[in-house]
Amino acid sequence: MLRRNIRLRREYLYRKSLEGKERLLYEKKRKIREALEEGKPIPTELRNEEVALRQEIDLEDAHTAVPRSTIDDEYANAANGDPKILITTSHNPSAPLTQFVKVTRHDIKDKKAIGTMPEAYPHLILDNFSTKLGQRTANILKYLFPVPKPDTKRIVTFANQSDYISFRHHIYEKRGGPKSIELKEIGPRFELRLYQIKLGTMDQDEAQTEWVIRPYMNTTKKRKFLGD
Template identity: 65%
Template sequence: MLRRNIRLRREYLYRKSLEGKERLLYEKKRKIREALEEGKPIPTELRNEEAALRQEIDLEDEQTAVPRSHIDDEYANAAERDPKILLTTSRDPSSRLVQFVKELKFIFPNAQRINRGNQVISEIVETCRTYDFTDIIMVHEHRGEPDGLVVCHLPFGPTAYFGLLNVVTRHDIKDKKSVGTMSEAFPHLILHNFSTKLGQRTANILKHLFPVPKPDAKRIITFANQSDYISFRHHTYEKTGGPKSIDLKEVGPRFELRLYQVKLGTVDQSEAQNEWVIRPYMNTAKKQKILG
């Protein structure tokens, strides 16, 4: 199993190294396509390669015309099966953190929770690969208050690091009447205001934690971005009368996420390349929207 993982990782890095060459070849073929469609002469710098490039163009279809990136490979098989998530915490968690992780287990369908104990991260990642888990979610705390959440996609990444703020568990919600029972149906997702390239990347990481719901599911999970703080809300709804009469109940928990790093690798790979890291000056740029 270890040799297989090493081989797969090597193949993944090799495909990633070819992206620059594939992008350059794609640009050459794009220029030739445009020249042929518009009836213009072939660019001078491409005339020596015209015959070979036109032969490749004739053999392409919709799937192969546009080069794929390593980001496409990360979630290439996501639609083939439902996600399988492992939930764990930092070592020696407080009772509040344990309670919060138990509630997260119901948030993410097909999630399994384990006690961290003395296990190191590399052992956890290797175990998850062995048992075909698709993601690992780790929750951290500071002085008994949950303050960090790590989402690691397997087998190759990416890994997103979030700060956790304003955590309110189900039993801490003041309006007890609004707290309904915890449904385990696959939820519908609402992803709001993830308009930038990094925002779309973040939304892609979050949405692949959830399987496809049934059309009649009455459970809604919302990730709403405002000023780069992602608000998480969990509701259920029921039709109470006419077609426009709906009773909306907050089930909880609720919290805010703040993205501060995306890494091109798994959580155990300290040498993995950073795709994006928040910088100190980003906090002072009030007009700059990172996610949307």
């Protein structure tokens, strides 16, 4: 296990070091594409590399034209199998590896009416994660759950409003036919707030912090980080 962790750390750091080079190469090819599309001369600084770059451009498709990053690789194979989840919690938001802070929680009181808690994989509703950080957060939440069956009646909702993420848990029934749907909340319900996203594996002390909430962000009420 120790050797494997060392190997994974080296691979991650190596991929990270390549990102700057790939981004520079992407910018060069982008300038050549624009010049060709607009009928303009090739930029002077790229004329010595034009032939090689145009050969690479001809071989690219929609998946290879844009450089990938270590963030993109994180969920690259998520659809090939059920995710392996490790969830950590802490009463201290500044504790290492904490990603979300649980703000409030409310349990449904009428537990007898709920009945047995379903264990089927749920359908997901991810609402108002429109920014780049919001889409990143939505991916983190989405891949906590395996792919559900089409006929499952369990629904989990993550709804963002003013950077507070509301969790809701429902089931539905079609008692009056396909056009009559009865939605029942089975709880629990709670609010989350994104605290931190770190790059790398959990045992990497040197992993970079991709995003973290800062004290001054609490006063920027007009600015939304996750969505509209």
